[in-house]
Amino acid sequence: MTQAETDSWTLEQFQVPEKEGATRFHDFDLDLRLMRSIAETGFQYCTPIQAEVLHHTLAGADAIGRAQTGTGKTAAFLVTVINDLLRNPITVKRHAGEPRALIIAPTRELVMQIEKDAHQLGKYTGLSVMSVVGGMNFNRQQDQLQKTEVDILVATPGRLLDFANRRDLWLDRVEVLVIDEADRMLDMGFIPDVKRIVRLTPGSQFRQTLLFSATFSEDVMNLASRWTVDPEIVEIEPAQVTTERVDQKVYITETDQKFTLLYNLISRENLDKVMVFANRRDITRKLFERLQRKGIKAAMISGDVPQTQRSRTLEAFRSGKVQVLIATDVAGRGIHIDGVSHVVNFNLPEDPEDYVHRIGRTGRAGASGTSISFACEDDAFLLPQLEKAIGMKLDCVYPPEELLSEHPMPQKTEVQRDGPADEPA
Structure with missing residues (x-):
């Protein structure tokens, strides 16, 4: 894209009428190059x-945001980061491996999704974006760091420290630091690593810090108080995610009926873009294998599946080659794929926040979605705390009898696996 082509675009080509009670991106003084990407994104x-966040962060304030996935928080901090870097061009000599903005997230999938969104919003800006995550080719990432004047770096904590310790990466020029899903960082034991990373960046008075979390626990707020200066606190209630666009129901069933119920739901209702959540890796593996034997185009992602294979699996699901994606909570966090019609909770999650994140995979981008949870004698006791967390009673019913009847085994059909034939499933 040449400078002339970029300069030819004007806000006249992006008309959005004022609407009572709504804030337009036009209402902020955003760089025109960023506005063009926003327009193309829709x-x-x-x-x-x-x-709420942009009113404060575009003015340079630190912020702590409480919001669930699917509420638009990624775009909120990316718009802040990109606009800041464009409005404050660097004037000193730069070196490779010295990012101007750093975004830390707990899972590889979330990092890669943020990187993808950053490329999209930064399309006309000339800013360079890259990610470093575990499970991907180390030498390739190292080579890119050593040769690239990176503007925005998105990373998981462990791999980021690997490169920092090897002096392939320097964080002393970071102008904006974003810490995403701080509560999940705590749950996964990443906080010691994050503390070391923060110490490698300029002091809190010399950088802008944005921290996002699904919950404001005492531990999260203690960390935020150390890393921010007079932050603005923004809270968005999770009920907006769980109730407005997602039809939620619970099927009361028995443990040994769950698989039949799942298979019949998918096959009899011709569901074509379904996410199934289970609490353990062995359950996801067993479901994957049984659905494949039934002729369902299924795939799975969990912590023990190599990252390159997980990436191919997600792309196959996004493109429609995979009909059913089975995931654990850690692997499923950060998956942002439009058009997921149904989320099935094969097991009820033990943490109510995981329930909110799971069903947030559907009902995205203004579309409607359906969440169906299976409750049996092993986990039905978790329902009251789930209902308390989302602030509503769930519709608990017995499944229709036809969904519990066994189907004959179909003829063998070609199925989509979660990797090439020469790799282990």
């Missing part, structure tokens, strides 16, 4: 978290 009116 964003018109800000989500609640975007409207």
Whole structure:
């Protein structure tokens, strides 16, 4: 894209009428190059978290945001980061491996999704974006760091420290630091690594810090108080995610009926883009294998599946080559794929926040979605705390009898696996 082509675009080509109670991206003084990407992305009116956060962060304030996935928080901090870097061009000599903005997230999938969104929003800006994550080719990432004047770096904590310790990466020029899903960082034991990373960046008074979390626990707020200066606190209630666009129901069933119920749901209702969540890796593996034997185009992702294979699996699911994606909570966090019609909780999650994140995989981008949870004698006791967390009673019913009847085994059909034939499933 040449400078002349970029300069030829004007806001006149992106008309969004004012609407009472809604905030437009036009209402902020955003760089025109960023506005062009926003227009192409289809964003018109800000989500609640975007409207509240951007008023503060675009003015340079630190911020702590509480919001669930699917509320638009990624775009909120990316718009802040990109606009800041464009409005404050660097004037000193730069070196490779010295990012101007650093975004830390707990899972590889989330990092890769943020990187993808950053490329999309930064399309006309000339800013360079890259990610470093575990499970991917170390030498390739190292080579890119050593040769690239990176502007925005998105990373998981462990791999980031690997490169920092080897002096392939320097964080003393970081102008904006974003810490995403701080509560999940705590759950996964990443906080010691994050503390070391923060110490490698300029002091809190010399950088802008944005921290996002699904919950504001005492531990999260203690960390935020150390890493931010007079932060603005923005809270978006999770009920907006769980109730407005997602039809939720619970099927009361028995443990040994769950698989038949799952298979019949998928096959009899011709569901074609379904995410199934289970609590353990061995359960995801067993479901994957049984659905494949039944002729369902299924795939799975869990912590023990190599990252390159997980990436191919997600792309196959996104493109429609995979009908059913089975995931654990850690692997499923950060998966942002439009068009997921149904989420099935094969097991009820022990943490109510995981329930909110699971069903947030559907009902995205203004579409409607359906969440179906299976409750049996092993986990039905978790329902009251789930209902308390989302602030509503769930519709608990017995499944229709036809969904519990055994189907004859179909003829063998070609199925989509979660990797090439020469790799282990």
